Amino acid sequence: MKDRSIVVVGAGIIGASLAYHLAGRGRPVTLIDAGLPGSGATRASFAWIAGRPVASDLPSAPLRHLALDEYRRLETELPELSIRWSGSLSWDGFYETSGPRTDDVGALEPHLLDPPAVAIHRPEDAALDPVAATDLLVAAARDRGARLLTGTLATALDCQAGTVSGVQTTAGVVPAETVVLAAGTGTVALCSGIGVTLPVEPSPAILVRLRAAPGLVRTIIATPSMEVRQLDDGTVLAPMAYSGETDQAALLRTAQRVRDRFAASFTGASDTKIVSVEIGWRPMPTDGEPVIGRPAGTRGLYVTVMHSAITLAAAAGRLAATEILTGSPAPELAGCRPERFH
Numbered sequence: 001m002k003d004r005s006i007v008v009v010g011a012g013i014i015g016a017s018l019a020y021h022l023a024g025r026g027r028p029v030t031l032i033d034a035g036l037p038g039s040g041a042t043r044a045s046f047a048w049i050a051g052r053p054v055a056s057d058l059p060s061a062p063l064r065h066l067a068l069d070e071y072r073r074l075e076t077e078l079p080e081l082s083i084r085w086s087g088s089l090s091w092d093g094f095y096e097t098s099g100p101r102t103d104d105v106g107a108l109e110p111h112l113l114d115p116p117a118v119a120i121h122r123p124e125d126a127a128l129d130p131v132a133a134t135d136l137l138v139a140a141a142r143d144r145g146a147r148l149l150t151g152t153l154a155t156a157l158d159c160q161a162g163t164v165s166g167v168q169t170t171a172g173v174v175p176a177e178t179v180v181l182a183a184g185t186g187t188v189a190l191c192s193g194i195g196v197t198l199p200v201e202p203s204p205a206i207l208v209r210l211r212a213a214p215g216l217v218r219t220i221i222a223t224p225s226m227e228v229r230q231l232d233d234g235t236v237l238a239p240m241a242y243s244g245e246t247d248q249a250a251l252l253r254t255a256q257r258v259r260d261r262f263a264a265s266f267t268g269a270s271d272t273k274i275v276s277v278e279i280g281w282r283p284m285p286t287d288g289e290p291v292i293g294r295p296a297g298t299r300g301l302y303v304t305v306m307h308s309a310i311t312l313a314a315a316a317g318r319l320a321a322t323e324i325l326t327g328s329p330a331p332e333l334a335g336c337r338p339e340r341f342h
């Protein structure tokens with residue numbers, strides 16, 4: 001009998017969402033990761049699920065418009081997802097120059113020392129713990145029958161005359177009728193091994209974790225000088241642009257600047273301590289748009305690589321899984337196809 005297996009390479013938020021949406025629907029699913037689930041860019045993510053509207057002519061607009069609703073759906077299926085629907089505030093033109101405004105930032109963020117007179121307020125925005133969400137999706141996929149192989153590096157695709165029939169890994173060959181690459185920055189090398197070029201670059205960004213008194217920050221705050229949100233235990237997450245740091249000392253200096261800025265911005269924050277600082281390597285398509293679908297000239301291969309993958313994971317995972325299982329193209333993904341690069 002024909003092997004109808006699906007192998008998903010990469011257990012970040014995207015691979016985990018795909019495995020969850022693929023599993024239990026009549027085809028064996030195997031999820032492979034070189035490390036543990038969530039150990040790539042997902043681990044270092046700020047994990048803001050941003051519902052800000054995008055220009056409707058952006059190729060990914062139909063997908064992005066689904067992002068928040070799809071998380072609402074996922075939350076009803078997996079209540080332990082623990083999404084924090086805190087809303088977001090941004091000002092000084094960061095991210096957005098127009099949108100629904102509030103002139104009462106002080107009421108929303110009472111500990112902010114110097115609130116702006118006006119800010120863009122998106123009460124529908126949310127955030128989650130990206131690694132916990134990935135683990136939960138993987139666990140739910142396994143409950144539906146998916147197999148998980150951790151510590152297993154995919155080294156090459158088995159491919160003849162454009163037909164992919166499995167993955168070579170450090171644990172041997174895993175045959176598959178469909179191989180789904182959700183390997184973040186690792187997707188590019190696996191594709192180039194069979195002559196498929198994906199213009200996706202590794203793009204570094206920094207995540208600083210601080211420990212402050214709980215309850216200082218209530219929403220997601222985004223300004224040109226500071227992006228922060230806070231967890232219930234007091235942990236503050238603050239992403240930063242990468243500015244050429246090449247060693248731990250330079251990273252620590254960046255973290256100290258973030259700490260000092262945070263401490264100067266909120267009442268009761270003077271004791272704030274640095275917990276950690278790390279670089280995450282985001283898979284960044286060169287045109288900024290998601291790459292989702294079957295590369296031209298291949299059979300048995302499907303790629304899913306994108307920036308803002310936390311925001312898009314619920315929607316992209318469901319739509320891509322449905323395409324893979326049914327063969328019918330999802331219109332919402334029409335602007336995300338890999339062939340646009342050819």
Ligand SMILES: Cc1cc2nc3c(=O)[nH]c(=O)nc-3n(C[C@H](O)[C@H](O)[C@H](O)COP(=O)(O)OP(=O)(O)OC[C@H]3O[C@@H](n4cnc5c(N)ncnc54)[C@H](O)[C@@H]3O)c2cc1C
Pocket residue numbers: 009010011012013014015032033034035036037038039040041042043044045046047048049050152153154155182183184185186187190204205206207239240279280281282283304305306307308309310311312
């Ligand atoms: C500081 C920072 C802040 C961010 N903030 C946000 C935000 O607020 N909102 C948002 O939406 N996005 C944000 N992002 C981006 C987001 O985190 C990424 O888009 C997302 O994590 C990518 O998920 P992924 O599953 O595609 O890739 P990854 O999480 O990188 O997962 C890929 C997985 O594939 C595995 N892998 C790779 N190669 C192989 C191989 N050959 N064999 C086996 N396994 C392999 C890796 O081990 C990894 O687990 C941020 C990123 C950073 C770094």
